[in-house]
Amino acid sequence: MITETPGRSVVEFIKVTKVYPPDVVALQEVSLSIMRGEMLFLTGRSGAGKTTMLKLMCNIEAPTNGVVEVVGRNLSRVRPAGIQKMRQKIGVAYQDFRLLPKRTTLENIAMAMEVTYQSRQTIRHRVEELLEILGIADKRDRLAGKLSRGEQQRVALARAAANRPPLLLADEPTGNLDAKATEQVATLFNTLNAEGSTIVVATHDESLYRGTNHRVLRLVHGTLIEPAAEKLVDETAPALAYEVMPVTLPEPEETDDIELAGEPDEVFDLDFALDDTAAAGSEEEAP
Amino acid sequence: MKKVAAMILRQAGRNYRQTWGTQLMTLMTVVLSVLLFSFFFLVYMNMLRASDRLGNDIxxxxxxxxxxxxxxxxxxxxxxxxxxxxxxxxxxxxxxxxxxxxxxxxxxxxxxxxxxxxxxxxxxxxxxxxxxxxxxxxxxxxxxxxxxxxxxxxxYGNAWLQRFSYFTNLLQLIVLMSGTLLILSMTFIVSYTIRLTVIARQEELEILRLLGASSFYVRGPLLIEGILQGLFGSGLGMTALYLLYQSIVQKFSGPGILSLFEFHFFSPMMVAIIIGVSVLLCTGGAIFSIRKFLRI
The missing domain is CATH 3.30.70.3040 (Alpha-Beta Plaits)
Known part of the structure; x- marks a missing residue:
């Protein structure tokens, strides 16, 4: 299934298949374009492949087959230094939060800005702002390990949003939140999106995307379903039953040989919100 | 540049706070190694000077x-x-x-x-x-x-010359052994400490990797840790030796063996060389651990 939208794409999935050893199929021939400044909701049941898609976008996982491109660059051909710079520009809120329990809320959020060497004043100002938006300002000096799941989730979100990333990926961002907190998260997404960030939210929280004008895609057993085709798939079948089906896939392409690829790498031009001249698919490097 | 340096130093400070027990043990080991080596080296240097003077009278x-x-x-x-x-x-x-x-x-x-x-x-x-x-x-x-x-x-006073020569040779051996001990203890202990720091911060390093921290951002503080261990360890070791030297000189002042030998402390240049070599050894230990155990 291919979902295409005309315009400049930030993320491109071209027939992407992901199989976890030994033979669990997480994604199967998924093709997708996510446009600059878009807010996209990936929905589907647990195990449908939502998290895998996000992991592929930020290069935590590599596709078994197919190509994942971010601003026109094939991620499997980018050198480690390029991946590192790219990650500074992609904010990711992980489903398991990935916080340091012995650091305070403030310190956990500040980490994302410290790696980009921002001044203490800038960091403090931005962190305070995010804590305010997400309603956890009173928890700024509390150790992350002492926070509730919902609070931890918001800290993870705040860290992902700290650098005002051109691309923000959020995995089940409201899984542990009440209605009010969910609203606060939605406000944060809307603010970032209005500022130009492209946002991809993997969720099965319908309240987050119900009545929205943004694109909502459904993943069913590792396959992207267009709304019209949705009814053709029997989603009531257990996801695992599909996932453990043995499949025969072609050998993955050798993608490590960066030199042979002859592409420039290192820096991704993800600052599209600020730099309009950067076109998707461009091989130009940011300064 | 100032911001980068401040950030790296802050990270190094965090490392110290997180593993202060191990850091203290390492510092003490470096201090003792430097003290042991420099003590024997100081005695040896003075013996050489004495033998030089005796050589004039042969x-x-x-x-x-x-x-x-x-x-x-x-x-x-x-x-x-x-x-x-x-x-x-x-x-x-x-x-x-x-x-x-x-x-x-x-x-x-x-x-x-x-x-x-x-x-x-x-x-x-x-x-x-x-x-x-x-x-x-x-x-x-x-x-x-x-x-x-x-x-x-x-x-030609052969019996006396023989004894003096044997003693100088023995001292030379002790200096070589304590020098080897210094090299081994410094590189191994600092390397081990950095390894412990890496293990203690594994979770944080993984998160830093996901946040796009540069290699320098992660490695810089660990390198600084090694450099500071060498600098403070050798500095304290040399201070301890100087205090020891002062107390010996005061205690044995007047007629006696020390007045015969005219005991001298290291020249400032030699102190700088010992501290410099210690810093280099500790940095070497840190680099070894960073390259071997850090995956980022």
Whole structure:
């Protein structure tokens, strides 16, 4: 299934298949374009492949087959230094939060800005702002390990949003939140999106995307379903039953040989919100 | 640049806070290693200086059976100089030897009254050059002098020189051993500490990787950790040695072995070299661990 939208794409999935050893199929021939400044909701049941898609976008996982491109660059051909710079520009809120329990809320959020060497004043100002938006300002000096799941989730979100990333990926961002907190998260997404960030939210929280004008895609057993085709798939079948089906896939392409690829790498031009001249698919490097 | 340096130092500070127990142990090990090595090295350096001074006083005395006739003297002198490394040759007649002894006895010279002025043997005093400071070479020279025509005996304080030489050699061995210990302990202990830091911060390093932290951002603080261990460890070690030296000098001031040896502390240059080498060794240990155990 291919979902295409005309315009400049930030993320491109071209027939992407992901199989976890030994033979669990997480994604199967998924093709997708996510446009600059878009807010996209990936929905589907647990195990449908939502998290895998996000992991592929930020290069935590590599596709078994197919190509994942971010601003026109094939991620499997980018050198480690390029991946590192790219990650500074992609904010990711992980489903398991990935916080340091012995650091305070403030310190956990500040980490994302410290790696980009921002001044203490800038960091403090931005962190305070995010804590305010997400309603956890009173928890700024509390150790992350002492926070509730919902609070931890918001800290993870705040860290992902700290650098005002051109691309923000959020995995089940409201899984542990009440209605009010969910609203606060939605406000944060809307603010970032209005500022130009492209946002991809993997969720099965319908309240987050119900009545929205943004694109909502459904993943069913590792396959992207267009709304019209949705009814053709029997989603009531257990996801695992599909996932453990043995499949025969072609050998993955050798993608490590960066030199042979002859592409420039290192820096991704993800600052599209600020730099309009950067076109998707461009091989130009940011300064 | 200032911001980057501040951030790296802040990270290094965090590392110290997180593993302060291990850091303290490492610091103590570095201090003790430096103290141990520099103590023996200081004693060795002073021994070398003392042996250098003693070397100036070395002379070999060849006692002769009979007074050499004036024609024979140039031949003897030529033969002695053939060995090389000879500074000065002095012929001492029976009469001159008697006068010297008489002068040395001072008021007690009366004891010589009944002996006559020719009871002492004539001799040749050979003053070797300073380059002849090796005991084996001196012994070789003495054996050579014994072959001179009319030579009865050669004296050069060999027993004392031998003991001094053995002691210097032993000290040299101890300095080498403590130096090796210094190298091993510094590189291994610092490398081990960095490894522990890496393990203790594994979770954080993984998150930093996901946040796009540069290699320098992660490695920089660990490198600084190694450099500071070397700097503070050796600095404290040298301070401890100086305090030890001061207390020894004060305790043993006045007539005694120290006044004989004229004990000196290291020159500022030598202190800088020891600290510099310590910093290099600790940095080497840190680099080894960073390269081996850090995956980012």
């Amino acid at each position: 002379r070999l005395i060849v006692y002769l059976n009979s007074e050499p006739v004036p024609e024979l003297r140039p031949q003897l002198e030529r033969k002695i100089r053939e060995f090389g490394e000879v500074e000065k040759i002095v012929f001492v007649s029976r009469q001159q030897a008697y006068q010297r002894l008489s002068k040395q006895l001072g008021n007690d010279r009366d004891v010589l009254a009944d002996l006559g002025s020719d009871f002492l043997p004539p001799s040749i005093e050979v003053f070797p050059q300073k380059t002849l400071n090796n005991l084996t070479r001196i012994e070789e020279f003495a054996r050579y002098l014994r072959t001179l025509p009319g030579a009865a005996k050669v004296q």
